[in-house]
Amino acid sequence: MITQTLGPLSIWLLAVLSIALYYQIFLLLVYLERSLSPFLKLPTLSLPSVTVIIPCYNEEETIEDCISSVLNLNYPKDKLHLVVVDDGSNDSTPKILNRLKALKGIHVISKENGGKYTALNIAIPNITTDLIATLDADSFVHKEALSRMVEKFLDPRVMAVTPALKIHNTKSFLGRIQQTEYTLAIFIRNVLASLDAIHVTPGPFSIFRKEVFSKIGLYRQAHNAEDLELALRMQMNQMKIANAYNAYVTTISPTTFTSLFKQRLRWTLGFLNNMVDYFPSLFKKKYGNLGMFVLPASLVSLGASIIMFTSLIKGVISLIDEQFLKMSAVGISLPSLALPTLDTFYINTSPIIFLVITIMALTILLISIGKRLAGNEPLRMGMVYFLFLYGFIALSWYLSAAANLLLFRKNTNWK
């Protein structure tokens, strides 16, 4: 019956859209219940000491501002330490660091290039503070970010805290799309924290209890997705990861399609390869929502995006082909000067259309919640770009990552 109504390709689309709808509703339900539950006031505690590690490789353009943002944190200076690890930069980063290391509280380590995880691992074993924060050199922390994140450690079960990431450069077309994407991610990360299902401790800023590394080990190369792998390892060891939605960290986003493609290919491929490594943890009840729902749903949504946007592109190509055939048969016909008449008969009323409209409306709602959490920054045209174009753009790295994983097994670079 459904096959007769929709056709075989549409059944796939229907399945994909239904799953997406279910996922959105589930996130919304968890968010609503949590926001309606009474706020638990935790006891005040003396602030813990924190060391911020900044690994950097050729970051001459941003390192100074990044360090400044740490130095401007509203946190007792005697409890805040900064370690900058230069991972063999060959631009003017070493010079800048030499100049800055004279400042009190900054310790600089220089080493040969070996990758981000090696830069972090060289610093972590020597740290004696209660907490260890990692911060990418192209990111800048809000002055209240640290104190807001540290609050979360008042819960003794919390072993790591993630922030709310924002885009620093939002003026370009890609910047606006990413700004909306990051706004949605603020909502999603917030809900995932409630589900104990955060699976990335993002490089731009994450804070860990010191014992995390002594208990489960240091960062691993992990297919250039060390922040994802560490979070997964923590979850496998039943370590709680919290999220401070009001701890804002801005990060420089890729400004060209090529750089965005490279970044996202690295992320997607890193995710897929780590899913292969952590495959045994999927559908295990002891890993709760992460193993039973979030990771399988992430894998399904990746496949679903490929199916959905490939079929949309196929539709657009066949439409162009149809117009081309018409043109080759009867030439170009000039549009009539009269206003086109709207015949309701030709309005597409497939169930797919209704589902797409519902999903889009829900996406707008989720982004709006994320926007409120992010301090109501205006998204301007970003929402429109995101809703109508992001899927098509993302398809390029989804397909490349899938092809890379299945056919080539080629590694990506961390920068």
Add this chain to the structure above:
Amino acid sequence: MRIFYFRHHITALLIALAIVATSFFISALLTDNRIQEIRSIEDKISMDILSAETQFALLELAACEHLGETFLSQELRDLSQRLSYMEQTLGLENPEVVNLKKYYSLLQIKDYLLMQRAREKCEDIAPISIVYFYSNKGGCRDCIRQGHVLSRFGELHEQVRIYAFDYHLAFPAIQTLVALYEVEENLPALLIGENVMYGYLTLDDLYVMFPDLLKDLEEEKKDKQEDTPINELLEAL
């Protein structure tokens, strides 16, 4: 101990299923309305054909001019476009679409036969009939192009009546027509008069067959140019 949020999963699942079911319900309701619309158009055409047949039976008594009033080309064209859209949205195999298409084919055959008879009696005013066999199977790109050419040809000349038949539609009336004119499965195929032509024909090819229509078109263009507001003003002066 981690919580699985079982209740939330079930609630989300139920809400999602309800939305999907509602989408299907609304869509089915609107599709049903469309099918009813097509049915009512088909019924109207059927009645018009019956009326024309009756009129034709009286032709012995009536003048040929009255036949012109029964021409249904616009209705048939509209119906063809609507059916084509339903095929695209509901699929070629959809039983409702197949039934509507069969009825439409039957109406076309009846109209074609009526016009053949009319041509014998009133050659000057009876429309020109072109029977077109196409296929939706096997990606017949020339069939799509031929469809566009014939649609344009029909739009340009009201006196041309295009009857389009799906060669592979399992319907005895079409199979009889195919057998009667020995139409081979080499599509697209056009039946003009008693001749069957195979392969893609351009507008120019059609005008070679119907030179009078080209003359009409050129004259019409000329008239339009002369009827421009400036020319009319000059004429008035």
